[in-house]
Amino acid sequence: MVYNIVLSGVGGQGILTAAKVLGKAAMLNGLYGAVGEIHGLAQRGGSVIGFVRISENRIASTVPEGTADLLIAFEPLESLRYINYARKGTTFVVNEGKIVPVSANLGSTTYPPIEDIHKTLSSFGPCYMFDATSISKELGSTIFVNSVMLGKSASVLKSILPVDCIKDALLQSLPRDKERNIKAFEIGFNA
Amino acid sequence: MPFLDETGSELLLGNEAIARGALESNVACVSAYPGTPSTEVPETLSKYAKKLGVYVEYSTNEKVALEVATAFSWSNLRAMATMKHVGLNVASDTFMSIAYQGVLGGLVILTADDPGMWSSQNEQDNRIYGKFAGVPVIVPSDPQEAKDLTRISFELSEFVGTPVLMRTTTRVSHTRAPVTLGPLGDDVKLPNVRKGVFKPDIPKFVSLPANAKKNHPLVLQRLEKALEFARVHELNKREGFGKVGVITQGVEYLYVKEAQKDLGLDLSILKLDMVYPLDKEVILAFAKTVDVILVVEELEPFLEEMIKAILFDASVSIPVHGKDVLPRVDELGYWKVRNALERVAGMQITYADISQVPQLPPRPPVLCPGCSHRNVFYAIKKLERKAVKPSDIGCYTLGAMDPLKAIDTCIAMGASVGLGSGMAKAQDQRVISTIGDSTFFHTGLPALVNAVYNKSKMTLIVLDNRITAMTGHQPNPSTGIVADGDKGTHLDIETVARGLGADYVKSVDPYDLSALEEAIKEANQATVAVIVAKQPCALIRQRELSRRGEHAPLYAVDEERCTGCRICVNMLGCPALVFDREMKKVHIDEDLCAGCSACAQVCPYNAIYEMDEKGSKNFNVMRDDVKERWQRWYTTLF
Ligand SMILES: Cc1ncc(C[n+]2csc(CCOP(=O)(O)OP(=O)(O)O)c2C)c(N)n1
Ligand code: SF4
Numbered sequence: 001m002v003y004n005i006v007l008s009g010v011g012g013q014g015i016l017t018a019a020k021v022l023g024k025a026a027m028l029n030g031l032y033g034a035v036g037e038i039h040g041l042a043q044r045g046g047s048v049i050g051f052v053r054i055s056e057n058r059i060a061s062t063v064p065e066g067t068a069d070l071l072i073a074f075e076p077l078e079s080l081r082y083i084n085y086a087r088k089g090t091t092f093v094v095n096e097g098k099i100v101p102v103s104a105n106l107g108s109t110t111y112p113p114i115e116d117i118h119k120t121l122s123s124f125g126p127c128y129m130f131d132a133t134s135i136s137k138e139l140g141s142t143i144f145v146n147s148v149m150l151g152k153s154a155s156v157l158k159s160i161l162p163v164d165c166i167k168d169a170l171l172q173s174l175p176r177d178k179e180r181n182i183k184a185f186e187i188g189f190n191a
Numbered sequence: 192m193p194f195l196d197e198t199g200s201e202l203l204l205g206n207e208a209i210a211r212g213a214l215e216s217n218v219a220c221v222s223a224y225p226g227t228p229s230t231e232v233p234e235t236l237s238k239y240a241k242k243l244g245v246y247v248e249y250s251t252n253e254k255v256a257l258e259v260a261t262a263f264s265w266s267n268l269r270a271m272a273t274m275k276h277v278g279l280n281v282a283s284d285t286f287m288s289i290a291y292q293g294v295l296g297g298l299v300i301l302t303a304d305d306p307g308m309w310s311s312q313n314e315q316d317n318r319i320y321g322k323f324a325g326v327p328v329i330v331p332s333d334p335q336e337a338k339d340l341t342r343i344s345f346e347l348s349e350f351v352g353t354p355v356l357m358r359t360t361t362r363v364s365h366t367r368a369p370v371t372l373g374p375l376g377d378d379v380k381l382p383n384v385r386k387g388v389f390k391p392d393i394p395k396f397v398s399l400p401a402n403a404k405k406n407h408p409l410v411l412q413r414l415e416k417a418l419e420f421a422r423v424h425e426l427n428k429r430e431g432f433g434k435v436g437v438i439t440q441g442v443e444y445l446y447v448k449e450a451q452k453d454l455g456l457d458l459s460i461l462k463l464d465m466v467y468p469l470d471k472e473v474i475l476a477f478a479k480t481v482d483v484i485l486v487v488e489e490l491e492p493f494l495e496e497m498i499k500a501i502l503f504d505a506s507v508s509i510p511v512h513g514k515d516v517l518p519r520v521d522e523l524g525y526w527k528v529r530n531a532l533e534r535v536a537g538m539q540i541t542y543a544d545i546s547q548v549p550q551l552p553p554r555p556p557v558l559c560p561g562c563s564h565r566n567v568f569y570a571i572k573k574l575e576r577k578a579v580k581p582s583d584i585g586c587y588t589l590g591a592m593d594p595l596k597a598i599d600t601c602i603a604m605g606a607s608v609g610l611g612s613g614m615a616k617a618q619d620q621r622v623i624s625t626i627g628d629s630t631f632f633h634t635g636l637p638a639l640v641n642a643v644y645n646k647s648k649m650t651l652i653v654l655d656n657r658i659t660a661m662t663g664h665q666p667n668p669s670t671g672i673v674a675d676g677d678k679g680t681h682l683d684i685e686t687v688a689r690g691l692g693a694d695y696v697k698s699v700d701p702y703d704l705s706a707l708e709e710a711i712k713e714a715n716q717a718t719v720a721v722i723v724a725k726q727p728c729a730l731i732r733q734r735e736l737s738r739r740g741e742h743a744p745l746y747a748v749d750e751e752r753c754t755g756c757r758i759c760v761n762m763l764g765c766p767a768l769v770f771d772r773e774m775k776k777v778h779i780d781e782d783l784c785a786g787c788s789a790c791a792q793v794c795p796y797n798a799i800y801e802m803d804e805k806g807s808k809n810f811n812v813m814r815d816d817v818k819e820r821w822q823r824w825y826t827t828l829f
């Protein structure tokens with residue numbers, strides 16, 4: 001069994017932390033979790049991608065194009081940008097909260113309508129779009145987007161990883177504010 | 192602290208595993224200059240440096256880092272120097288010499304290569320450095336091996352008496368996977384930094400020509416000994432009995448295994464953990480059992496060429512494939528390796544079903560909101576459009592992007608100053624070079640001396656944000672803090688520039704745009720002018736303020752006053768400035784605004800105000816108390 005997850009979003013949103021949590025959850029569940037990260041420019045508001053592969057044996061961390069089982073996008077535009085990883089049947093978990101790139105502010109490009117993004121993704125497989133940013137803001141800050149997204153993803157991953165494993169891994173990764181993060185996780189799970 | 196456990200397993204990044212392997216090897220010193228994808232090795236260790244008996248140092252550049260590590264080795268202690276691939280170019284002078292001189296305590300040099308150039312200016316293949324210098328090259332394929340082979344590298348280094356080059360790639364250094372932990376080195380567990388003893392040995396340590404002549408044959412003898420070590424420790428592993436042979440290494444091995452499984456192929460695989468020197472006997476024995484060989488390696492045909500030479504000498508004539516079926520540029524991956532295997536095995540090629548990505552607004556990395564580099568680029572662009580503007584490597588290289596476009600060149604670290612010095616002689620436009628504080632200390636210094644000495648008319652603006660930001664915020668001499676968090680000596684760049692003989696030296700706060708513009712104008716009177724733009728990295732400052740329970744003021748746009756001219760957006764390109772197309776107004780994203788006020792200073796209609804504590808609008812944004820606040824941020828942050 002190999003289960004391929006692609007995570008994408010904007011630098012600073014916590015994509016790598018989420019990837020690490022899923023990798024850890026796999027490990028807690030007795031599986032091999034390989035997490036692929038790209039560092040360096042991640043903090044600078046650029047597009048970011050991370051991989052998690054869950055398998056019985058050791059495996060390279062890069063998800064081959066056209067093989068993602070699950071694509072988790074922390075920002076709508078960033079789901080489309082990595083559509084080359086999707087296949088027929090890929091599941092999508094997408095945050096609707098937009099972060100407009102500088103190029104679109106300068107007027108040189110335009111941000112595609114959310115409905116179009118949804119339509120494209122749905123032509124591949126089930127697509128769960130919801131506003132994780134607003135949910136997070138209601139809890140006090142955008143920093144909980146991460147936990148909300150993990151919660152929703154956990155509901156998709158039920159047959160691969162027990163929810164409690166993901167929750168435990170999340171708890172272990174949190175230096176502070178455990179309560180609000182777990183709340184965010186649960187709201188995400190039921191979203 | 193799970194990282195310091197001595198049993199069980201942990202999910203570790205490849206680089207954390209290397210740090211861990213060094214601790215299990217009882218290392219006494221790890222010295223480094225940061226560089227992606229190598230940085231997490233010293234970063235991880237610096238967190239524990241005070242608790243453990245290991246000296247961790249951020250050196251000013253890679254050459255110095257290697258020399259510091261060499262000092263420990265020559266005092267009979269184990270040491271490691273870490274760097275990114277291009278860092279070894281900087282360290283290469285020392286590297287080539289110590290390969291002749293040899294080591295006492297184990298010395299491992301980590302070069303983290305970056306096939307695919309995820310965060311580098313080239314994708315040079317540093318395995319070649321091992322062959323060039325005559326030192327063994329060890330290549331892990333995943334975090335577990337990264338840890339295990341770090342230990343092996345130290346043993347190899349001591350057994351042979353040579354430095355060992357350990358080469359990872361981004362996909363190994365930045366993969367996180369389960370790693371089994373082992374016991375930590377005995378001395379590492381004691382909190383004191385160890386002291387060794389240096390015993391002079393002139394023929395070994397003084398590379399006069401006569402000594403070097405005697406040392407060169409030793410390099411070759413050591414390579415023979417390395418082969419002996421590799422045989423005993425089984426560093427070259429063979430598996431399978433298929434007639435199609437694959438010789439591979441590193442993460443490429445995992446791509447081969449995955450493709451093999453999916454294709455149901457019967458292969459013979461030779462996986463090399465030591466890729467230099469190559470064991471002729473092993474290659475010939477492998478070749479005897481197969482009909483064809485495919486060499487799977489990223490970048491250069493390093494193994495392929497050596498293997499072909501070995502087979503040629505032994506008159507073995509079986510086909511050897513490599514770069515004829517695999518690209519020589521960029522990293523490899525599952526599909527490239529699978530298709531090469533299909534071709535060599537005579538199978539039908541499976542074309543991957545990969546969807547086209549539609550045309551989307553690009554999202555390249557940008558300078559953070561509140562980054563003071565932006566202000567410097569704004570001022571240069573406003574005043575000196577025609578100037579030649581060499582720049583350097585750091586966050587500020589993003590000054591090349593729209594809408595700033597205020598730098599003309601980026602070559603390699605420190606080159607902004609050397610190139611600027613040359614441009615002053617080569618052409619007639621004004622020269623304005625920009626360089627970061629870390630880069631200034633790394634390799635900017637000798638070039639500035641050159642400009643002063645040769646009277647090259649140029650202005651150098653040092654973007655002193657008091658941190659090495661690009662690589663994830665490591666301290667440097669301008670921070671004045673050393674790797675373990677203790678206070679070191681803070682070097683003030685203004686004082687340094689004066690000492691080097693620049694005839695105009697001025698510190699300015701880049702948040703104060705008019706002061707900055709004034710200095711850029713004034714500097715043109717001088718021969719060598721150095722402007723030190725002092726404002727700490729906004730990302731670090733925001734984090735630190737929130738840690739202290741403080742926050743920077745927020746700015747907002749008055750809708751009545753905003754005419755929608757977009758001057759702020761077009762001149763600054765700050766991610767917090769959002770243009771509303773329907774309203775034809777700008778607004779400031781509260782979640783992003785870092786309170787620098789640059790947009791408020793730039794707006795010709797004075798439409799941007801500071802929100803004060805009570806929520807009222809303060810349109811006078813350049814007050815003395817504001818300037819004092821900025822000053823305080825610079826002086827008290829570290
Ligand atoms: C020889 C070499 N070593 C290391 C690096 C990695 N690297 C890229 S930028 C940078 C330093 C940036 O620091 P600074 O000059 O202070 O600029 P900042 O990012 O803080 O703006 C480093 C170390 C490199 N590119 N080349
Ligand atoms: S990390 Fe610091 S130096 Fe780099 S772009 Fe952000 S604010 Fe500027």
Ligand code: SF4
Nearest residue numbers: 753754756757759794
């Ligand atoms: S510069 Fe001033 S008036 Fe022009 S768009 Fe920006 S805020 Fe509005």
